Amino acid sequence: MRRLAIAAALAALSFSANAETIQERTVACFACHGEHGTSETENTPSLGGQQAPYALIQLFMFREKLRVFDPMNEMAKSMTDDDLRTFSDFIATLPKPAPPTEAGDPARMARGQALVQQNRCNTCHNTDFSGKDNVPRIANQREDYLAKTLAEYKDNSRHGYDATMADVMQTVTKEQIGDLAYYIAHVR
Secondary structure, eight states: HHHHHHHHHHHHHHHHOOOOOHHHHHHHHHHOOOGGGGSSSTOOOTTTTOOOOHHHHHHHHHHHHHHOOOOHHHHHHTHHHHHHHHHHHHHSOOOOOOSSSSOOOOHHHHHHHHHHHHHHHHHHSSSSSBBBBBBBBOOTOOOHHHHHHHHHHHTOOOOOSSSHHHHHHTOOOOOHHHHHHHHHHHOO
């Protein structure tokens, strides 16, 4: 399934390079990141509701291979600086992912909330986890993607443009990552 989505996105790349409108050019993005930027693909983030400065930095990092994920590196490699700005501005207009309808498991929510307070996640990401400037929106992001990303920051296999997340994650145990991701994905 994942390979099929990647193949579809790469196939759409040739179309998007010749397309004129941003809506036409983002067809390839939605192949993996979901319709309107809400992902239904395992370990793939939702783009909806992201801040333009954050999206710009991520696209730049993919283009320059400072962040390595082959499909994204391939998609971004031919983007000009103007393209990066156009795409990041467009991403910022996408609707944010909808909050879950259910409240979530109370015990896991309590453990996750305690971890958020202990690690001051709501300082950089805002109290509602909406993000700001170059800090991503994480509210209602896919739980599997959050857990994967937090684990990668913890083991230093994912590098941000600064070391803040790697530093924060050093005190979070592998067992706690699941509760933290669960809470952020289910917070309303």
